[in-house]
Amino acid sequence: MTRQTVTIKELAKELGISKSTVSRALRDSSEIGAETKARVLELARARHYTPNPFALSLLNHRTYSIGVIVPDISNPFFSSVIGGIEDVAYQRGYQVMIFQSHDVYEREVSGTRHIASRRVDGLLVSIASGTLEHNHFRELAENGIPIVFFDRAVEEIQTHKVLVDDYGGAFQATEHLIREGCRRIAHIAGHLSLAISRNRAQGYKDALIKYGLEVRDEWIVTGDFRHEVGADAAYQLMALKQRPDAIFAASDRIAIGAHAALRQLGYKMPADVALMGFSDLAFSSLIDPPLSTMVQPTFEMGRQSAELLLDMIETKKPHMFYETRVLKPELMVRESSRKGGKWIEPTGFEIQD
Amino acid sequence: MTRQTVTIKELAKELGISKSTVSRALRDSSEIGAETKARVLELARARHYTPNPFALSLLNHRTYSIGVIVPDISNPFFSSVIGGIEDVAYQRGYQVMIFQSHDVYEREVSGTRHIASRRVDGLLVSIASGTLEHNHFRELAENGIPIVFFDRAVEEIQTHKVLVDDYGGAFQATEHLIREGCRRIAHIAGHLSLAISRNRAQGYKDALIKYGLEVRDEWIVTGDFRHEVGADAAYQLMALKQRPDAIFAASDRIAIGAHAALRQLGYKMPADVALMGFSDLAFSSLIDPPLSTMVQPTFEMGRQSAELLLDMIETKKPHMFYETRVLKPELMVRESSRKGGKWIEPTGFEIQD
DNA sequence: CTGAAAGCGCTTACAG
DNA sequence: CTGAAAGCGCTTACAG
Structure with a gap:
């Protein structure tokens, strides 16, 4: 059951040039000749080349994935928020990993560790109702993994939050x-x-x-x-x-x-x-x-949370202050x-x- | 914003032994002395060592992740099926990546490509109502990526299917x-x-x-x-x-x-x-x-689909025949x-x- | 029982 | 403009 995916090495061999050149051509480096570049691009397209994301992660210490921890995705509130998160994430080239705590503290802890071991670049969290202690999030935050809370936040942790009024x-x-x-x-x-x-x-x-x-x-x-x-x-x-x-x-x-x-x-x-x-x-x-009812802006909450998180991930500087956005519900x-x-x-x- | 995660190399240096030994001790290899093993394990625990999954993926050509493509996770039918999928997947050590097609053909195609470029080990799919042509799935299947369809299957593609009667x-x-x-x-x-x-x-x-x-x-x-x-x-x-x-x-x-x-x-x-x-x-x-109503066994459908998929992924032999399971709905x-x-x-x- | 080396797929200084 | 080399974190034949 071997997957045949083309690698840069194979492209290089087929074109009779070096891996370095292929790599540079693919990234449209200015130091590669136009003709070489064209040949590489053409072959890459023909062979359906896509870079191996794991090799890139290893190199960049980045995974281009974010984790989402929510009580329950079958709750329409959360599934709509997740819709907003995915909207922004996919647009900006990130993968979303979802974990459900089912409102149980232990599950939230193990989910957090699991997701962290997957080396996500950041985390979007709405805490479980059973959660009273927050070291599992604090640890991550201290390890430099950005976290944004939405709807159900941990008040004592300093980070961006997106809430409803x-x-x-x-x-x-x-x-x-x-x-x-x-x-x-x-x-x-x-x-x-x-x-x-x-x-x-x-x-x-x-x-x-x-x-x-x-x-x-x-x-x-x-x-x-x-x-x-x-x-x-x-x-x-x-x-x-x-x-x-x-x-x-x-x-x-x-x-x-x-x-x-x-x-x-x-x-x-x-x-x-x-x-x-x-x-x-x-x-x-x-x-x-x-x-x-009071209508909650769920999709928008997801969008804004994801934007704050990705901004945090993509700026190199440490964050000096954090924002708490409060969205208005609407009387219906x-x-x-x-x-x-x-x-x-x-x-x-x-x-x- | 650098993440400090311990690597085998660092553990090895700290213990004054080689990377190879650390690696073997961690995997509980029989060729490592009991004492060395104990020292390694202890330090690994103290430092919260977790193996870098990307390095492993690179080595094994396996990602221990599966993709799920559904019309809409806010549809309770699908969110419940996903619950069943995650249940099995996490238990067997796999990560689940969810993509929503929103019942739109083009989104399903791009989602499929996106997920494939993430090198998932297999795919669980319920097709969009707008999908009439199935080359995007056929390509994957031909590349040796296992697919299991649930509820909404592509009849012409030979693979495992889990349906409702x-x-x-x-x-x-x-x-x-x-x-x-x-x-x-x-x-x-x-x-x-x-x-x-x-x-x-x-x-x-x-x-x-x-x-x-x-x-x-x-x-x-x-x-x-x-x-x-x-x-x-x-x-x-x-x-x-x-x-x-x-x-x-x-x-x-x-x-x-x-x-x-x-x-x-x-x-x-x-x-x-x-x-x-x-x-x-x-x-x-x-x-x-x-x-x-007729009650559908949604969670069970998710469980069985995931089991079939993971079995397919984990057996080396090519599959000779495929199973179509038909679950019974119940009159309520x-x-x-x-x-x-x-x-x-x-x-x-x-x-x- | 332990270590040095090669290699998974990629990028990027460093040479030329 | 192009290539050889090193390295990301890990595993595993191959030596010893």
Whole structure:
């Protein structure tokens, strides 16, 4: 099962010139005669020559590959971010290596080591919810491997970060519910080890406070981002003597679970309970009533993260300061929170996929 | 920005022995003295030595990496298959390189070349719906690069394939609708350039024929796998003078689009129209009424594909015959097709994510 | 049991 | 303008 790939040596022999000359001609060096250059290029094309990337890596101490560590690529949020990363990476000639932590600390550590042993030029990371200790990243950073965090960052590590304004987004979502007339607003939070969850919860609380509304502990349920949590939390909230008249879920997945539970329990949205999510899944617009949410710029987040990382890789100088970019989520009002609106509108057709 | 990674040379100098000895000790060669071996291993561990994979690749003409070409990783079907692939690959010491064709022929071709120039040891492919010509894969195969196709295969290329029994699954889905009492069953098909779409359509037709039901052209709408297609098709079907009393969609995404449209139009499922999908998306169980579907063994498909590929890579002998594995999808009956059933059941909690 | 040498595919000072 | 040589990090016959 031998692969026949042409090498510079073979091209040289066939042309009766030296390897050095072939190599220089291929790289369009100015010190090679035009005629020689033409002959080399022609043969290289005919033979489908492509340089062996491993030989180059060995020489340059560069691999032209970057690693990406995310909880889960089947999560649409991450697969869209990865789309943005690949967009930039391929354009600039880099290969992308993806590793999933499945939100488990040990997997994140072993994935990080594995990817590092593959000598990637840099790393793009969104940490696992189970990660509380960050030496595996710190080690790399200290070894001079550039890291950029996106969405879920390690606050204590100094490097570029690309985040979403979770606090502001949650504030805006809650404010929207208030303006629609809701007064007893509950929140279903994600895993509190993650800053994104804490920030969203804080934005929610501060909006309530700003409008002089009650912040009740029993109206704040904490779990993680799965839809099962949303359903359980909805049961729990609606069983309270003091029922909420709105629920702001920290993610669309949570919200969709809550949505199903609320329907089952016989509540009308938004008349009985208004509902909002965070993230905008493809199907959030297709459920009945369609789910209001905060749209996150996922693809753009991937693009910007990759750009920052590649810039870091390609500048020789050490970095003096690091940038934290905060992208704005956008309010997307649909029927689940439009009080007094009627839900039947042609929907689901102008929605992005 | 120089990376400091220890090399064998440095270890050798520090220990005052030769590179050869270090190398052999590291590989646990039997010709090295126990004491020397211990000293080498200890230092290697202390210095966090990891062999440079590029040097090894150069030597072995092996990269221990495989390429995966899929239409779109944000499609849950593919991200789950990729999960299975990575499971096997990492376990057997291989790196996975993913490339998305976005269902565009040109992208698939350039992705294939790109991945090939990275010298992967083998390729796992699910072709783009826009691909009608397959020389880019044939070239690789002829160069001795093993390829395994999954789900969407190129029929004319002789190699291992892992498929789903789309014909049988569609037959079973249609039969289920018939047994529930439906008599005017429509089908919304995927892109007909894909065998999976044609096979599903054929299974649908043959089931109708077997039960002596009418196969009407106007009840078969063809598009692609997007939910927009499902919605448009539902409008079209329900506008017919002869309305169907059931719709079998070739994918859950199509079905979810149809589901939203049917609700909007005021139809009750399954009383007015029964609905079935194919694939089982995470959210198919969370819509109201929950969607019946054929569950595909996606993770298992990824696992088996990767195993076949790695076996091919690791056996030296040329392959004499190739295997086509056909995995069975499983009927998952939910409320959208359970005629006479009442939908309210605790749902969405025992569902896989 | 250990070392010197050649070579995987490539680039680049150094000569000419 | 072109070639011979060294070297990136590693392994492995070939000597001893």
